[in-house]
Amino acid sequence: MLKQIRRFRYQILVFLAVLGPGFITANVDNDSGGIFTYSAAGARFGYLPLWTLLPITLALIVTQEMCSRMGAVTGKGLSDLIREEFGLRVTFVIMTLLVLANMTNVMAEFAGIASSLELFHISRYISVPLSAVAVWFLVVKGNYKSVEKIFLFGCLLYVTYIISGFLVRPDWKAAAINSVEPQLMLDKDYVYMLIGMVGTTIAPWMQFYLQSAVVEKGITAKEYAASRLEVIVGCIMTDVVAFFIIVACAGAIWSIHPRDIGSAAEAALGLKPFGQYAFLLFSAGLFNASIFAACILPLSTAYTVCEGLGFESGVNRRISEAPVFYFLYTLLIVAGAGVILIPNFPLVRMILLSQVLNGALLPFVLIYMVLLINKKDLMGVWTNPRWFNLVAWVTVVVMIGLTLALVGITVRGT
Amino acid sequence: MAGEYLYFTELVGMPVFDLKHRRIGRVRDAAIVPVVDASRVDRVLVGGGESWLTIRYDQIRSIALGEGIALSDEQLTPYHEDEFMLRIGRDLLDQQIIDVTGRKVVRVNDLTFEIRNDGERDTLAMLEVDIGIRSIFRRVMEHTLPPRWIRRLQEAIPPNSIKWDFCNVLEPDPLRRLRLNISYEKLERMHPADLADIVEELSHAEREAIFESIDSEAAAEALTEVDPKMQASILEALEPEKAADIVEEMDPDEAADALAELEEETSEEILEEMESEPKTDVQELLEYEEDTAGGMMNTDFVSLPEDALTADATAAIEGAEELLETLNTLFLVDAEGRPTASIPLARLFVARPGARLKELAAETLITAPADEKQHRITELFDKYNLLTLPVVDEEGKLAGVITADDVISVLRNG
Numbered sequence: 001m002l003k004q005i006r007r008f009r010y011q012i013l014v015f016l017a018v019l020g021p022g023f024i025t026a027n028v029d030n031d032s033g034g035i036f037t038y039s040a041a042g043a044r045f046g047y048l049p050l051w052t053l054l055p056i057t058l059a060l061i062v063t064q065e066m067c068s069r070m071g072a073v074t075g076k077g078l079s080d081l082i083r084e085e086f087g088l089r090v091t092f093v094i095m096t097l098l099v100l101a102n103m104t105n106v107m108a109e110f111a112g113i114a115s116s117l118e119l120f121h122i123s124r125y126i127s128v129p130l131s132a133v134a135v136w137f138l139v140v141k142g143n144y145k146s147v148e149k150i151f152l153f154g155c156l157l158y159v160t161y162i163i164s165g166f167l168v169r170p171d172w173k174a175a176a177i178n179s180v181e182p183q184l185m186l187d188k189d190y191v192y193m194l195i196g197m198v199g200t201t202i203a204p205w206m207q208f209y210l211q212s213a214v215v216e217k218g219i220t221a222k223e224y225a226a227s228r229l230e231v232i233v234g235c236i237m238t239d240v241v242a243f244f245i246i247v248a249c250a251g252a253i254w255s256i257h258p259r260d261i262g263s264a265a266e267a268a269l270g271l272k273p274f275g276q277y278a279f280l281l282f283s284a285g286l287f288n289a290s291i292f293a294a295c296i297l298p299l300s301t302a303y304t305v306c307e308g309l310g311f312e313s314g315v316n317r318r319i320s321e322a323p324v325f326y327f328l329y330t331l332l333i334v335a336g337a338g339v340i341l342i343p344n345f346p347l348v349r350m351i352l353l354s355q356v357l358n359g360a361l362l363p364f365v366l367i368y369m370v371l372l373i374n375k376k377d378l379m380g381v382w383t384n385p386r387w388f389n390l391v392a393w394v395t396v397v398v399m400i401g402l403t404l405a406l407v408g409i410t411v412r413g414t
Numbered sequence: 415m416a417g418e419y420l421y422f423t424e425l426v427g428m429p430v431f432d433l434k435h436r437r438i439g440r441v442r443d444a445a446i447v448p449v450v451d452a453s454r455v456d457r458v459l460v461g462g463g464e465s466w467l468t469i470r471y472d473q474i475r476s477i478a479l480g481e482g483i484a485l486s487d488e489q490l491t492p493y494h495e496d497e498f499m500l501r502i503g504r505d506l507l508d509q510q511i512i513d514v515t516g517r518k519v520v521r522v523n524d525l526t527f528e529i530r531n532d533g534e535r536d537t538l539a540m541l542e543v544d545i546g547i548r549s550i551f552r553r554v555m556e557h558t559l560p561p562r563w564i565r566r567l568q569e570a571i572p573p574n575s576i577k578w579d580f581c582n583v584l585e586p587d588p589l590r591r592l593r594l595n596i597s598y599e600k601l602e603r604m605h606p607a608d609l610a611d612i613v614e615e616l617s618h619a620e621r622e623a624i625f626e627s628i629d630s631e632a633a634a635e636a637l638t639e640v641d642p643k644m645q646a647s648i649l650e651a652l653e654p655e656k657a658a659d660i661v662e663e664m665d666p667d668e669a670a671d672a673l674a675e676l677e678e679e680t681s682e683e684i685l686e687e688m689e690s691e692p693k694t695d696v697q698e699l700l701e702y703e704e705d706t707a708g709g710m711m712n713t714d715f716v717s718l719p720e721d722a723l724t725a726d727a728t729a730a731i732e733g734a735e736e737l738l739e740t741l742n743t744l745f746l747v748d749a750e751g752r753p754t755a756s757i758p759l760a761r762l763f764v765a766r767p768g769a770r771l772k773e774l775a776a777e778t779l780i781t782a783p784a785d786e787k788q789h790r791i792t793e794l795f796d797k798y799n800l801l802t803l804p805v806v807d808e809e810g811k812l813a814g815v816i817t818a819d820d821v822i823s824v825l826r827n828g
Contacts, residue, residue: 075617083508088523088553220618220647309550310521 020148021213022068022231024296025206026060026238027155030245031293032112032264033105033351035286037200038242039267041193042249044260047171047178050246052194054179056201057239062395063366064231066373066384067207071214072224073382078211078365079308081372091308097361099328102205102301104354106336109297111347112290114340115265119283124340132337135295136330139315147315154292158241160285164271165244167278170251179243192409199406202399204361207369209300212307221382248282298332352410359407363400370396420479420538422502422525423556429482430460430469438462438490441483443503446540448595453578455527455538458483459493459501466493477529477536479561486535497593500583510616511543512582514600517608519615523549526575543581546574586619588626598624602632610639622651625660634663637672642827646675649684658687666692667712667820670699674709699814707791708784710824711805711814717745720754722771724762740817743802746771751811753804755779781806784813788824795821 030038041049067078074081083091113131114124139147185191210231219227253259253270261267268283299315302325306313312322319326339345370392374383384392428441439462447456458469467490475486500506506522513520523545527538544552548571555564582600585591601609601624613621613636625633625648637645637660649657649672661669661684673681673696681700685693695713702708714737716730727744734741744757755775765774781804782791794803795818807813 075619075621083521088508088550089556092550092554215617218641218643218647222647222650310523310545312518 019230020152021071021210021217021219022064022227023155023234023237024148024151025064025210025213026231026234027158027241028209028293028296029060029201029203029206029238030158030241030289031105031109032116032286032290033108034200034242035112035245035289036264036267037196038245039249039264040261041197042246043253043267043270044258045190045193046250046254046258047174047247048183048185048190049193049197050175050178050243051180051182052197053239053243053246056198056242057235059198059395059399060201060235060238061232062388062391063202063207063369063399064210064235065228066369066392067211068214068219068227068231069224069382070369070373070379071211072219072227073221073379075215075220077215077304077307078208078369078372079304081378082368083308083310085372085375085378086368088309094361094364095305095308097357098204098208099301099305099332101354101357101361102297103332103335104350104357105203105205106294106297106332107339107347108351108354109290109294110337110340111351112264112286113294115263116268116283116287116290119265119268119279128337128340131291131294132333135291135298136333138295139299139329140326142315151292151296154288155237157288158237158285160281160288161241161248162244164278164281164285165248165251167281168248168251168271168274170247171255175243175247175250195402195406195409198399198402199355199359202362202366203358204365205297205300205304207365208304209296212300212303224382248278252278294333294336298329298336301332302326302329355410356407359403359410362403363396366396366399418478418529419541420477420527420529421544421552421561422507422527423552424479424561425458425527425538426503427557428477430458431482431484432488433485435484437482438488439467442466443501444538445499445501447498448500449498449593452595453540455502455540457499460490467491468493471537472535474535474537477538497590500594506543506583510584510620512584512601512612513545513576513580514582514604515580516576517604517612519612520545520576524552525578540578542575542577544573544575547571548573549575584616584620584623586623588623591623591627598628602628606632606635607639609636613640614644618647618651621648625652626656630656630659630663633660638664638668642671642675645672649673649676650680654680654683654687657684661696662688662692665712665714666695666699667710667814669696671704671709674700674704702784705788706784707782707786707788707803707805707816708813710788710791710820711784711816712820713814715745715802715804715812715815716741717747717751717753717812718771720746720748720772722746724765724767724769724771724774727757727762727771740819742817743815744771745804745812745815746775747812750809752809753779753781753806753812756802756804779804782816784808791816792821792824 070078070081079091079095082094110128110131114128117127118124138150214227248271249267252274253261253267261270264286268279268286271278271282303313305328306322306325311324313325314322317325339347339350370389373379374389376383422444425441425444429437430439430441432438439460441458442461443459444455445457445459446452446454450456454471456471458474460467460469469485469490473485473487473490475484477483502525506525508522510519510521522543525540526542526544528541530537530539548568551568551571552564582598583596585594585596613624625637637648640648649661661672664672669692673684685697688696699708699713716734716737718726718730731738731741742759744759745753746755746757748754755772756779757771757774758776761774780794780798780800782794784805784807791803794800801818803816804812805814805816
């Protein structure tokens with residue numbers, strides 16, 4: 001009995017010890033772009049899109065689980081593995097695309113910071129430079145442990161969306177029914193919206209970030225059970241947040257008059273009639289999500305590229321020891337924040353471009369992932385079981401199909 | 415011609431000609447056989463039609479960039495997997511190796527050979543491992559432009575290479591390590607802190623391989639410098655006997671800290687394998703809570719009876735060889751083992767011969783009980799400018815000492 005209690009206590013401790021990578025990655029998935037997509041879906045189609053969240057969560061779990069397993073078993077990052085198994089040229093092409101895609105992603109995050117703080121009447125010429133400097137210092141001057149704690153705290157702040165969802169007093173019955181009952185319509189806009197939701201869910205950078213974070217944290221195959229649980233809980237929590245964003249916008253905007261919205265900030269304004277708090281929480285959530293992603297994206301990109309191409313990396317190194325790492329990190333922040341301050345910068349174009357780049361990159365990353373995880377000499381007994389491979393390949397094929405469709409629509413739309 | 419060099423990227427794809435100057439295929443890979451020669455390329459593997467052929471180094475007449483490889487003997491054998499062969503393209507390129515002089519882990523982008531002519535034939539000798547941007551450029555451009563163009567274009571980029579002699583190849587499989595004549599002896603001569611930094615960057619398997627094969631003393635010193643969580647995972651992965659050998663060599667306080675991180679079963683297994691003397695020391699220390707004076711202290715110290723003379727002190731120090739590098743204070747204890755005075759080591763040198771140690775004592779003796787909290791200990795060190803603080807058990811007996819380096823670790827990790 002005593003032994004069982006001790007065993008249980010040990011398991012909880014292990015879970016807490018591995019807490020971090022999966023939670024953070026899944027939550028950053030709800031960045032400013034994600035929030036916009038979910039808000040737009042709710043504002044235009046109400047509760048109808050909710051059913052997609054279930055398959056999205058599954059797809060997210062399947063891909064994230066593979067990355068964290070690879071990280072725990074091999075002790076190497078995804079870009080390391082791609083480099084070792086598929087050579088430098090492939091790695092170089094993937095890394096170049098990743099830097100470009102993530103640079104436009106960072107721009108979107110800083111745009112999110114600017115627009116969310118403009119709701120509080122703070123000029124972007126103040127908010128954006130300050131945030132950029134804060135982000136740079138947080139990571140360069142902090143160490144991994146303390147930075148991770150701040151990030152985990154950032155994850156908690158997503159609760160603001162859940163509260164604002166309640167404040168709007170949506171139609172819970174409709175929400176519950178639509179969550180489990182697929183609603184298919186051959187309406188063009190509806191199909192676009194569904195693809196958009198799925199397309200923003202699984203981004204290439206997440207796979208790299210998660211695997212590196214698992215390695216950095218020193219999680220081993222032995223602790224893997226706890227780590228997998230963490231990934232699953234993180235993915236579910238992410239989509240719970242997405243659920244509340246959709247519900248809030250459905251209740252506040254769609255139920256009054258369905259319409260298209262142009263930005264997440266517009267969605268926040270739409271919540272205003274339901275009280276100052278709903279509006280405040282929604283806007284604060286947008287700021288939190290944007291700055292959170294603005295911290296992680298440049299860092300993750302710099303890590304991934306340096307790992308893959310064999311440059312020194314890591315925030316525990318001095319600038320002179322890891323020049324490429326700091327150069328990339330700084331470049332992404334400066335470029336990402338800088339363009340937001342340029343008047344008339346074609347930001348929407350850039351964000352569309354980032355979707356296209358992500359879409360071009362994702363098939364490679366996902367296919368390499370499934371190939372790598374099935375290598376016996378790398379993974380030993382931890383390769384995919386056959387049923388999981390089936391699930392993985394179906395997920396990969398569906399994800400690739402939808403992403404390419406999204407790219408096609410994006411390109412044609414512009 | 416001496417001093418002619420060739421890159422591995424140029425070697426791969428080079429045409430091979432037989433005695434009548436007919437082309438028989440292109441180079442696919444090359445291999446060294448370290449048990450025979452650590453740097454000479456012993457085999458060149460040629461893809462001719464379906465299967466590969468092996469060319470021994472003494473079957474080659476000449477090797478030249480732009481001309482290819484001309485044979486002097488065309489009795490080639492089909493390629494067989496050979497465990498004594500280190501294949502450059504497969505086992506070295508894109509993999510991580512340790513740069514022993516630069517004390518870091520690097521990834522191999524390319525290799526530079528020297529073409530040596532002994533009058534009869536050309537042989538390739540491994541000269542350098544290329545790691546910087548120049549070699550990335552070469553790899554990315556490989557086979558898209560003529561090699562001489564690439565050589566000219568790359569001149570703008572500064573080279574970055576490591577001498578082959580200073581490289582240590584990593585191989586987790588012990589049997590293969592033996593066959594490839596890979597040893598980690600070079601690592602034993604590194605500073606333990608540098609070795610620890612290197613080890614922290616490797617994957618679990620490589621890490622364990624290093625600790626398994628270097629001698630226990632070097633392993634213990636390096637392990638002391640490694641992050642506590644990683645210490646635990648390394649010790650867990652090693653065979654209990656090997657882990658015990660390493661733990662025996664560690665300072666008892668460090669050993670106890672490392673074992674305390676482990677699951678109870680594993681740490682008991684390791685303790686069982688240990689010799690009795692270090693084992694009791696460690697077991698005693700394990701009794702104390704980690705964040706108390708008892709958990710911080712070390713049981714290695716020099717204590718003498720109250721009436722001891724300077725000559726006794728010299729004799730005692732001579733008998734405590736492993737302490738010589740760090741010892742700075744001696745203690746006098748009464749008949750019950752309670753500390754009565756501390757003697758700064760330097761005072762021994764200026765004492766008149768035959769003096770009593772008591773006369774050399776520092777004015778006040780500061781001690782701490784074993785259950786004193788960690789933060790109080792750091793306060794004491796700060797307040798009294800201590801180098802060494804004696805710790806006493808419930809009965810007031812001298813149980814161990816805390817040294818300044820223990821306090822520094824606490825402050826850094828807190």
